[in-house]
Each structure stands twice: as structure tokens, then as C-alpha cells.
Amino acid sequence: MKAASSAVQDSPPPAERLRMTYEEFLSWADEDTHAEWVEGEVLVHMPPKDPHQRLVGFLNQLLGLFIAIFDLGRLWVAPFELRLRPDGPSRQPDLVFLRKEHLDRLTPDRIVGPPDLIIEVVSDDSVHRDRVDKFDEFEAAGVPEYWILDNRPGRHRAYFYQLAPNGQYRLIPPDEEGVYRxxxxxxxxxxxxxxxxxxxxxxxxxxxxVGPDRIAQALRDRLER
Incomplete structure (x- = not known):
């Protein structure tokens, strides 16, 4: 599937980028730096606005609790580094999920290899990056599921992509009740x-x-361990 470029609009011109090697980038950035390294250039992200952080926080809590209840794996919230391949870009998606069977892709410093789910919440400066650059990267790397969520005023658009057998992303719309699975x-x-x-x-x-009964049972199971 072609990148979601048809939805790209109202994007400000790209900010000036710093140039350095990946090794220099690692020395330059600290744990609180929200920046990405792509082919020798560093893109420093604008500070997120409240609607962006509110949505990221909601998903972090909802998904985190669901993952914990069913012991499915681990979830990270930015900033945490993702390298889809050892010589590839250094990305920091808003949310990243690894299933338990893929936790061998985690090192103390970063995830190396494709995670199972990536979620990006669009900001004014990330429209092209999220919908085109990262779309192409994640698809090529075989990331099974990618959500692009735009909750900026007047937008409210959600794009859910799942990797098809041919290795290309397929847009999965919510059902008639507005539910995505x-x-x-x-x-x-x-x-x-x-x-x-x-x-x-x-x-x-x-x-x-989940259902209140299953939540209660999960809590009882944890207390009995």
C-alpha cells in the first residue's frame, strides 16, 4: 500500500536539522531528549501540546493495564529508542508494544527490530513524518500494526493499519459501531x-x-502468586 500521503496536509515546513553521526547523536542526546536520527540528520521534536499528551496518556494507561492483566508483553511511551535495523534510523514513537515472545529484541538501551505495534499521535510538526516517512519504514520493516491518530482541533481522524500477507499495510476501518479490534x-x-x-x-x-469479572479475577490471580 502506498504511504498515507493523501492525508498529509496543513503541515508546517520542516525544521532545520542538525547533522551528526549516529555515535555523535548518542553522545549528544540524554535520556530526556525527544529527538530522532535519520541518515545523518537529527530532528528535535517540538514540545507536545496538551491534547497530544492527554491521548498518549489515555492509551498508555488503557493498553498498559490490558497488557498487564493478560501478561501479553511490554509497552513503552516516548522517549525510548527504536531501531528497526542495526544500521537504520533512530526513532522514538509515542507508544511501542512488544509481545512476550519478541522481548529478545529489547536491550537495556533500545528496541532493535520490529515491534508488534507502534502508535503515533500526530503533532503539527509530525504530519509528513508520521504518515509518510514512518509509514514506509514501519511497513518495510514488517511492523504488524501501526496506528496514526490525529486529535488536533478540527481533525479527529484515526487510521489503523495492519500488515497484509503481501507485506503491505492495509487500512482497517472501525466497524459500524465505531469499534476497532x-x-x-x-x-x-x-x-x-x-x-x-x-x-x-x-x-x-x-x-x-475486559469485563469487571475478568479484571477482578486477574487481580485475585496476582495476589495468589
Missing amino acids: SSVLDGFWLRVDWLWAEEPDVLKALAEV
Whole structure:
């Protein structure tokens, strides 16, 4: 599938980038630096706005709790480095998920290799990067699932891509009830309307996805370990 370039619009001109080697980039950046390294250039991200952080926080909590209840793997929130291949770009997606069977791709410093799910929440300076550059990179690397969420004022668009057998991304629209079902988080689904809520209720959403009885049972199981 071609990159989601048809949706790219209202993107400001790219910021001036610093040039350095990857080794220099590692020395230059610290743990709190939110920047990416691509083919000798460094792109420093603009500070995120509240709607962006609110959505990232909601997903981090909802997915994190779901993953913990069913012991599916691990979830990271930016900034944490992802290198899809050892000689490739250094990326810092908003959210990254690795299934348990793929945790061997994790090192103390970064993930090396394709994760199972990447989520990017679009910012004013990331439109082309998220919908074209990263789309192509993640597809080529075989990342099974990629979400691009745009909750900027007046947008409210969600694009869910799953990797098809031919190695290309296929856009998976929500069903007639506005529900999207993940292919890599077994049993997980979400109502797209939750993404645009002013104050999303994590616990209510989790109870609807999992069911209160299963949540209670998971807690009992943990206490008995």
C-alpha cells in the first residue's frame, strides 16, 4: 500500500536539522531528549501540546493495564529508542508494544527490530513524518500494526493499519459501531470515540473491554502468586 500521503496536509515546513553521526547523536542526546536520527540528520521534536499528551496518556494507561492483566508483553511511551535495523534510523514513537515472545529484541538501551505495534499521535510538526516517512519504514520493516491518530482541533481522524500477507499495510476501518479490534493485542478493542473525549475514563473503558469479572479475577490471580 502506498504511504498515507493523501492525508498529509496543513503541515508546517520542516525544521532545520542538525547533522551528526549516529555515535555523535548518542553522545549528544540524554535520556530526556525527544529527538530522532535519520541518515545523518537529527530532528528535535517540538514540545507536545496538551491534547497530544492527554491521548498518549489515555492509551498508555488503557493498553498498559490490558497488557498487564493478560501478561501479553511490554509497552513503552516516548522517549525510548527504536531501531528497526542495526544500521537504520533512530526513532522514538509515542507508544511501542512488544509481545512476550519478541522481548529478545529489547536491550537495556533500545528496541532493535520490529515491534508488534507502534502508535503515533500526530503533532503539527509530525504530519509528513508520521504518515509518510514512518509509514514506509514501519511497513518495510514488517511492523504488524501501526496506528496514526490525529486529535488536533478540527481533525479527529484515526487510521489503523495492519500488515497484509503481501507485506503491505492495509487500512482497517472501525466497524459500524465505531469499534476497532487489534490484531496483535489478543482480545483488545476500542471505541474510536474514546480517543476524542475531553476527559477519557480509563477504568470505565477497561471494564468495557475486559469485563469487571475478568479484571477482578486477574487481580485475585496476582495476589495468589
